[in-house]
Amino acid sequence: MFREAKQNRIFQDVVHQIQEAIxxxxxxxxxxxxxxxxxxxxxxxxxxxxxxxLRVLEQKGLITIKTGVNGGGIVNALTTQQVSESLDLLIRYQRISLRDLAEFREGVEGIVASLAVERAKNEDIKHLKRLLADAKTHLEEGASGWDEFIGVDNQLHMALAHIAGNPIYESVLQTIYDNIHRYFDQFLPREEEILRENYQDLCEIVKAVEKGQAAQAHLLVQNHVYRFNRLMEENQEQKKN
Structure with a gap:
């Protein structure tokens, strides 16, 4: 399975050979x-x-190194988690700009919404409506319900990703929504009007999913992401000035 490592780059070749075998x-x-x-x-x-x-391979998530009598390198099951962890670090340390994030979300979440329309079952629609009801409850709480409302908003976006049924979309978006509050906390003004606009968007999106309007859902999600990103970018510029 393995051959003698190339002597001019032994370390890299060992990593490469084991990685390729996996x-x-x-x-x-x-x-x-x-x-x-x-x-x-x-x-x-x-x-x-x-x-x-072997330590590099473990850092990549390809193997787990166990110690003891029965220790050694154990091959891990390959999942989307490795990609998610790398993206998690980029977002957490803000190496991804608001514009980068918005471009990605506009494209991917639009596709996810249209897939959700095509694949949604009755129980999925009921779940989305329950999330809308939760969002409305927190909306009526005013400013004190801000964090809870944003949390439900994130849940609804992730529910669409789950309904879409693509584990890559779901995994990457989960990483984004686990960390997007870092941008919201800094750049999204805590105004009740923003929550009302957000809630109206969510209602329209769920309505499009329920009616089987894939193109409409795609457009609604894109516009939703674009508008709220513009708010954050404008607030970011004001803080710089």
Whole structure:
């Protein structure tokens, strides 16, 4: 399965070979890597270089290193979590601008909304309406219900992603909504009028899903994301000045 590592870049080649064996299915989820002694012999490398390569693979989420008598490298099941964790770091440290985030959300969430229309079942519609009822309750609380309202708003967006049935969209959007409050807290004015506009948008989106209007749902979500991002960008500019 493995060959002697290229001597001019031993470390990178060890990582590459093991990674490719996992991605190509030669090493299955749950299986153990060969013992350290055997890997050293296969790659013709030192213990230090091998262990560093294994640590990199663990950081990538491809393996888990266990210690003890029955320890060693265990191959992880590949999921979208690895991508989500990288995106999580970018958002948390604000390496993604409001404009970057808006462009992504306008495109992806529009598609997600149209897919949700095509795939929604009666129980899904009922769930969306329950979320609308929760949003209305918090809207009527005024400014004191701001955080709870935004939380329900996020839940409704994620409900659409779940209904759409694509785990990649759902996983990436979950990461965004787990962290988007960092932008809202800084740049979205806490005004009751914003909540009312937001609630009206959500009502129209759910209505389009219920009526099977995929193109309308797509457009409504895009406009919703665009408008609220513009509010945050304007507030961001005011703070700079």
């Amino acid at each position: 991605l190509q299915g030669k090493l299955k989820a749950g299986s153990k890597l060969p013992p350290e002694r055997e890997l050293k012999e296969m790659f013709k490398t030192s213990r230090g270089t091998l262990r560093e390569a």
